[in-house]
Amino acid sequence: MQLILDDFGVFLGKKGNCFTIKNKEKTDEYSADIIDQIKVVSPCSLSSSAVKLAMENNIDIVFTNKFGNPFGRIYPCKLGGTTLTRKKQAESYLSQKGFFIVKSLIIGKLRNQENLLKSLSKTRNGIFNTEIAQIENLFKHIDLINGKNIDEVRESLLGIEGQTASIYFSCISRIVPLDKRDHEAKDIFNISLNYGYGILYSEIERACIISGLDPYLGFFHTDRYGKPSLVLDMIEPFRQPIVDRAIINLFVQKQMDNSDLECVGEEIFLTKKGREKIIKMVLERLNLEILFNNKKMSF
CATH class of the missing domain: 1.20.120.920 (CRISPR-associated endonuclease Cas1, C-terminal domain)
Incomplete structure (x- = not known):
């Protein structure tokens, strides 16, 4: 499952083994066990604890522009292969x-x-x-x-x-x-x-x-x-x-x-x-x- 941050100003945080997405109206929670990738489409904030949780679970974080093209990526330091x-x-x-x-x-x-x-x-x-x-x-x-x-x-x-x-x-x-x-x-x-x-x-x-x-x-x-x-x-x-x-x-x-x-x-x-x-x-x-x-x- 992809976690897509497509609303302006949302905050991605961490609660236990879950990612939290908070905006003005509500807070949603998603277990890290079901997330494959986090995609950041609109300007938002990410906590270091949320990034750490993503890295611990081999979940990469991708930043894309409004055309859908990736311009940045955060992924675990340990790459696959040799x-x-x-x-x-x-x-x-x-x-x-x-x-x-x-x-x-x-x-x-x-x-x-x-x-x-x-x-x-x-x-x-x-x-x-x-x-x-x-x-x-x-x-x-x-x-x-x-x-x-x-x-x-x-x-x-x-x-x-x-x-x-x-x-x-x-x-x-x-x-x-x-x-x-x-x-x-x-x-x-x-x-x-x-x-x-x-x-x-x-x-x-x-x-x-x-x-x-x-x-x-x-x-x-x-x-x-x-x-x-x-x-x-x-x-x-x-x-x-x-x-x-x-x-x-x-x-x-x-x-x-x-x-x-x-x-x-x-x-x-x-x-x-x-x-x-x-x-x-x-x-x-x-x-x-x-x-x-x-x-x-x-x-």
Whole structure:
């Protein structure tokens, strides 16, 4: 369970083994045993005892901006994994293992884009059948790509990824209010999608840290100072089944519209109600149990 601090001026404290959230009207209590993460969305106060309780229970505290993007994180000093884990990660980049990792991530992303289009097309008289066939054909091109390391094949994989993204979002734009996919656009669908990706980004970064991997040592996305390349790599195959499906459902079911936006100066943000709807839907997708290899598991 995520504990989300989304009200201005609330106070996060500690009482026994519980977190307390206090505002002007009431005080709520949540057992540390059921909390996985604390997300700070609005300006608030945190007591050192609450932070200590979180660290003792391996609960990270994430600070996000109004766009849903994390800008800070508090987590226990003891990271998962060992130095050997990160050494092996670095070695993989220079070997064929890095190529196979990236190829698997790209195939996973394309397959999930295709599967989501199939699901949407099935209930709409097969309107995306032509585009689905085009994506399926691109898998043949991926099969032909081989190299000793990722640097040899990055441009080829980027080209196929770009073609698929163009096909994918052209289909999505036919059923939701989307002109084109742009992470800097100010329309309601792009803003909602970006906010959902921010939630997913936080989860992926947390998983990398717990696993002892270096979030900044990626394979597909090129290294740049301050850029968590591995997180950006790992997020790719999870965008479609978690965030895209959640956001598309909100718009198809007419639960989101321009009334969920507000202007602050020259900036456009989601309203508190809009953020709550996206958080709820994305977390439902994250926690959804699916059957994989005869085992029930969530993302």
